[in-house]
Amino acid sequence: MTADVWLPIPPKEIEGLPEGLRYLFWDGGEDGDQEFPGDPADCALYVVPYMKRQPVLVRPLERMRNVRVVQTLTAGVDDISERMSLFPPGVRLCNARGVHEASTAELALTLTLASLRGIPNFVRAQERGAWASEFRPALADRSVLIVGYGAIGAAIEDRLVPFEVARVVRVARSARTTERGPVHPLTELPALLPQADVVILSTPLLDSTRGLVNADFLTLMKDGALLVNVSRGPVVDTNALLTELESGRISAALDVTDPEPLPAGHPLWQAPGLLISPHVGGPTSAFLPRAKRLLVDQLHRFVNREPLRNVILTTGSPNG
Template identity: 80%
Template sequence: MTADVWLPIPPDEIEGLPEGPRYLFWDGGENGEQEYPADPAHCAFYAVPYLKPHAARVAPLKHLSGVRVVQTLTAGIDDVLSRLSDIRPGVQLCNARGVHEASTAELALTLTLASLRGIPDFVRAQDRGEWKSGFRPALADRNVLIVGYGSIGAAIEDRLVPFEVARVARVARSARTTERGPVHPLADLPALLPEADVVILATPLTDATRGLAGADFLARMKDGALLVNVARGPVVDTKALLTEVESGRLRAALDVTDPEPLPPGHPLWQAPGVLISPHVGGPTSAFLPRAKRLLADQLTRFVNQEPLRNVMLTTGVSGA
């Protein structure tokens, strides 16, 4: 029987798909209630819908008894990891490395610059017809700490270079050396945080990073420092962050929050020194062309029985 491939983008809109599989369109609908395009047991390659509610993305997993690859279109795979027990053993779980780096790094710099230079205040003043000038912090000559130095963290540093920052420090799960300098382990954070004027979170959400930016982490940040989160909301302890920003000691620029979506009336909306964007690091004009190229490449490898890219884990293997 021909293997089915479920795609959240209409197959006729993706150039370069290899012959062989039967390509079926399924984007989950709003809550996963959209009728499946075929028997899920025949699906060998499941590309997870993008920008759909969690329930929609994971709904088919327990029914995909013959699946061999689950391909996300997100940089993080935490949504699928939360339902790992629904996936049969031996399935390769791949992320979308190469799709979101540029857009997410752009937003990290946008949030950093907008917050430092007071752009939200200028917009509010413009609405009132007020001319409000004065000195604002610059990114130039500042120390920046990037927490989470994978492909997105590296892309953020690429874009920091022209801004003449004084120093970039890098932190990841484990220490290593890059062309730009050392990457410190998470254990070095207590020593690095007090030196940073801007702390940018770009780390995956794992057991080790959930609540990483908690009360102790935030307390070690210097007075007036800026926390930028383009990772996942639960990497930051919201209650601890509110304590710091409401006191005026720290500022924050957040593309992700916990809870998310941030409900009306939540104190973060009105907290002083806080800039919020609604999780828009990935959905830009760059997404669709890059996602299509990734899917065509992965499926060509899949059909030709070549090693896939971006394999994060194989289910049923020790440690998965």
């Protein structure tokens, strides 16, 4: 029997899909109640819909008894990874490394520059018809700390270098050396945070990073420092951040929040020194071409029984 592949992009819009598979379109629908395109039990490879709520993403999983690969179109897999225990050994979960680096790095730089140069203040002044110039810090000559130095973290550094930053310090879960210099482990953050003018979070959401930016972390940031989060909302303790923002000691720019979506009336909306964007690091014109290329390559690998790209975990394995 031909194996089913569920795609959140209409198959006719993706050139180069390999033969030998039956491609079915399913993106969850507008309200998450779209009917399944086939029997989930016949699905061998499930490409998770993009930018849909978690209940939509996981709805078919319990019935996908024969799935062999779950492919996300996001860099983070926390919405799906906790459900992988539903499957027998050997099921692989893959992320979208290579798809979002450019867009997310662009946004990290945009939020950093907009916050430092006071762009939100200028927008508000424009709405009032007021010519309100002010002296603002530049990104040039600043020390930037990137927490989470994977593909996105490296892409952020690529974009920082032309802005003549004084120093880029890299932090990840474990130490290593790159062509650009050392990557420090998370355990060294207490010594590194007081030296940073800008702290950019691009780390995945894991047990070790959930609540990483807590009161102790924020207290170690220097006065006047900027925190930028393009990773996941729960990496930051929202109440601890609110306390620091309300004191005026630091500022922040968040593309992700906890909770998310941020409800109307939440204190973050009115917090001083805070710029919020609604989790738009990935959805740009750069997404679709890169997502299609990833899927075509991954499906050819799947059909030809070649090693898959971006395997985050395999059920039943020691690291799974």
